[in-house]
Amino acid sequence: MNKDIAIWGVITSVSLVLLLLILNAEGFFDGNDEIIEQVLESSADELHPLAKDCLNHDTLEMHIHPKITIVINGSEIEIPGNIGISTAQCNGEQNMHVTHTHGNDGTIHVEMNEPGDVPLEVFFDVWGKHFNETGILDERVDAYHKIEMYVDGVKVNDFETHLLEDKQQILIEFGPIQGE
Numbered sequence: 001m002n003k004d005i006a007i008w009g010v011i012t013s014v015s016l017v018l019l020l021l022i023l024n025a026e027g028f029f030d031g032n033d034e035i036i037e038q039v040l041e042s043s044a045d046e047l048h049p050l051a052k053d054c055l056n057h058d059t060l061e062m063h064i065h066p067k068i069t070i071v072i073n074g075s076e077i078e079i080p081g082n083i084g085i086s087t088a089q090c091n092g093e094q095n096m097h098v099t100h101t102h103g104n105d106g107t108i109h110v111e112m113n114e115p116g117d118v119p120l121e122v123f124f125d126v127w128g129k130h131f132n133e134t135g136i137l138d139e140r141v142d143a144y145h146k147i148e149m150y151v152d153g154v155k156v157n158d159f160e161t162h163l164l165e166d167k168q169q170i171l172i173e174f175g176p177i178q179g180e
Helices: 002-025 120-127
Strands: 062-064 067-072 075-077 109-112 145-151 154-156 169-176
Touching: none
Parallel strands: 067 169
Antiparallel strands: 062 109, 067 075, 145 154, 145 169
């Protein structure tokens, strides 16, 4: 009986030491909780290259302002201000992403050092939110729900590949399929 207790005591002690070593190796005891880096997350397998670009206002050749409205199940979703400004990736003198917001009115500032095409997916990659034909934010298309996108009142199907232009009015609606 005493031999069994001693064996289980050794097994328990060794297991506890191994657990502490693993936790230490994973940094559990570092206490360095001060820096939390914002990671850009979206549904894309890989971020669009423009979502990784950082810039400032000094050498801009392109500055346009499309406006986006997102409606989910009949309720308009607020797009926060300061998306893409002073992030972990873009800070200091180069403190803005190519697509960013200043206010929460849905205006997307699209700025580049030289003129070029910027698809809508860049904004969603910078924001870290899902958007494509399969859904938006946390909502997904299924047998009972659909997603539709309108640009200046015209229904389009290019979703994340849609190229942003100045003064465009982009409406993205997610909700139940009518008649369901």
